[in-house]
Amino acid sequence: MHAYTIDKSLREKIILQIFILSIILSLVLTFLLGGIITNAKMWLQQYTWISDILKLCDQLEVTTNFIGVTFLYALIYWTFDNYIWKWKPLRKVLNVPDLNGHWEGELTSTTYQTTIHMDLNVEQTWSKISFVSTFPKSKSESNVASIFIERDGIIKVGFGFINHSRELLHQYDGYNILDLDDENHLFGRYFNNRDNSNVSNSGGNIRTFELQRTN
Numbered sequence: 001m002h003a004y005t006i007d008k009s010l011r012e013k014i015i016l017q018i019f020i021l022s023i024i025l026s027l028v029l030t031f032l033l034g035g036i037i038t039n040a041k042m043w044l045q046q047y048t049w050i051s052d053i054l055k056l057c058d059q060l061e062v063t064t065n066f067i068g069v070t071f072l073y074a075l076i077y078w079t080f081d082n083y084i085w086k087w088k089p090l091r092k093v094l095n096v097p098d099l100n101g102h103w104e105g106e107l108t109s110t111t112y113q114t115t116i117h118m119d120l121n122v123e124q125t126w127s128k129i130s131f132v133s134t135f136p137k138s139k140s141e142s143n144v145a146s147i148f149i150e151r152d153g154i155i156k157v158g159f160g161f162i163n164h165s166r167e168l169l170h171q172y173d174g175y176n177i178l179d180l181d182d183e184n185h186l187f188g189r190y191f192n193n194r195d196n197s198n199v200s201n202s203g204g205n206i207r208t209f210e211l212q213r214t215n
Contacts, residue, residue, distance in 0.1 A: 001123055001125070001128040001129060001130040002128060002129065002130065002142070002143060002144065002145070003127060003128055003129075004127075004128065004129045004144075004145035004146055004147065004159075005145075005146040005147070006096060006146070006147050006148075007146065007147065007148040007149065008149070010094060010096070011127075014080070014126075015077075018073060018076050018077050018080065019069075019073055021076060022069045022072040022073040022076060023069055025072050025076075026067055026068055026069045026072050029067035029072075030067055033067060080126060081125050081126040081127050082125055082126075085098075085125075085126040086098045086100075095149065095155065096126075096147060097147070097155055097157070097180055097183070098124065098183075099122040099124050099129070099157070100122055100123060100124050101121075101122060101213050101214070101215050102119065102120070102121055102213070102214050102215050103119070103120040103121075103122065103186070103211040103212065103213050103214065104117075104118070104119055104120075104211060104212060104214050105117075105118055105120075105209055105210045105211035105212055106118060106209065106210060107135065107207055107208070107209040108207060108208050108209065109205065109206075109207045110205075110206045110207060110208070116135055116136055117135070117136065118133060118134070118135055118209050118211065119133070119134040119135075120132070120133050120134075120211055121134075129142070129145050129159075130142060131145065131159050131161065131176070133161070137165060138163055138164060138165035139163070139164050140161040140162065140163040140164070140174070141161060141162055141164075142159040142160065142161045143160055143161065143162055144159060144160040145157065145158065145159035145160070146158050146159070154179065154180075155180050156177060156178065156179060156180075157177070157178040157180070158175065158176065158177050158178070159175070159176050159178075160173065160174070160175050160176075161173070161174055161175070161176065163192065172192050172193055173192060173193055174190050174191060174192030174193065174205075175190060175191060175192075176188055176189070176190040177189055177190065183213070184212060184213040185210075185211070185212055185213070186210070186211050187208070187209075187210050188208065188209045188210070188211065189206070189207070189208045189209075190206075190207055190208075190209075191205065191206050191207075192205050
């Protein structure tokens with residue numbers, strides 16, 4: 001998986017909000033549980049191996065304060081990155097689509113005037129994403145991606161890819177643009193720099209595809 005961009009300052013706002021939440025939560029937990037945790041830590045230090053682990057953590061500057069801001073921030077961000085952002089009510093506010101899953105459909109080549117079966121597997125978190133497209137004789141993997149919103153509010157997803165083809169002796173690069181009709185249906189178009197001199201049409205290959213999410 002690789003990072004992807006969003007064409008507005010959503011990530012900066014989310015990071016700030018999680019940081020503020022971590023401070024508030026740390027203060028509340030320290031007030032409610034600080035004494036209990038301190039006493040428990042002192043009791044545990046009677047065991048040599050636990051005391052050694054705590055000393056090692058201090059030397060490595062690894063926090064053992066589980067109600068401290070640093071630990072809580074890491075925990076909340078990890079939870080948000082992997083799970084919370086996908087909650088449907090929250091996605092409507094964030095306006096970031098959840099593309100996770102397996103998509104199937106057909107790809108039509110304008111250059112070659114052919115239609116072939118296409119599978120697309122997407123793995124996505126709040127911060128990272130991966131597109132893997134599989135065709136009868138080749139496979140493409142994304143290397144960069146972005147989500148952007150048109151002036152009319154329509155969400156589009158763009159990603160660059162590298163194709164590994166069994167037909168060719170070399171790889172080629174390209175770029176896809178996805179239009180999301182709804183949560184489970186999308187229309188896409190792409191172009192690449194594949195050598196197509198055999199059809200007397202220089203300038204790469206232009207194709208469109210239509211996919212339905214199956215799971």
